[in-house]
Amino acid sequence: MVVVALIAITTAVVSFAVPDPSSTRLEREAARLTAILESARVQARAGAMTIRWVPEPNSKGDDYQFIGLPEAFMPPSLKWDAREIKAEVVNGGIGIGMKKSIVLGPEPVIGAQSIILRLEDRQIIIGTDGLNPFDVITGAPGEADQDGGDRAPA
Numbered sequence: 001m002v003v004v005a006l007i008a009i010t011t012a013v014v015s016f017a018v019p020d021p022s023s024t025r026l027e028r029e030a031a032r033l034t035a036i037l038e039s040a041r042v043q044a045r046a047g048a049m050t051i052r053w054v055p056e057p058n059s060k061g062d063d064y065q066f067i068g069l070p071e072a073f074m075p076p077s078l079k080w081d082a083r084e085i086k087a088e089v090v091n092g093g094i095g096i097g098m099k100k101s102i103v104l105g106p107e108p109v110i111g112a113q114s115i116i117l118r119l120e121d122r123q124i125i126i127g128t129d130g131l132n133p134f135d136v137i138t139g140a141p142g143e144a145d146q147d148g149g150d151r152a153p154a
Helices: 002-017 021-047
Strands: 052-054 065-067 086-091 094-096 099-103 113-119 122-128 135-138
Touching (some): 021 113, 021 122
Antiparallel strands (some): 094 099
């Protein structure tokens, strides 16, 4: 009976120690997107260009797109590594037709903007207050409005 109890305790401890693969993929995508957005933001400021990030597929089959970013500065891939990822602009940005987008420049201060990345039942919010770089704001489920309402970055 002692052996069975030890196995049960060990199994419980190991199950809590093993990271959730969907959470890891979502964190990796959030880190990748923040780096891409900051790179495009630098290009917008350096080139005095208005660049927008739109979380919608385009005719080339990309999962998201940059409008106004020259081809020479375009990231090598505009696809999510985890195909099931969904992105939504929830704060700031402007609408292009019916699509909300993130504005990356040319002004040094761009206004507070945030994006929710979702994968299965997990979500991560990335954003900026307009002065600081894009970064992960929160990752706990339920901390963002589920209906996509505006939420200011912390």
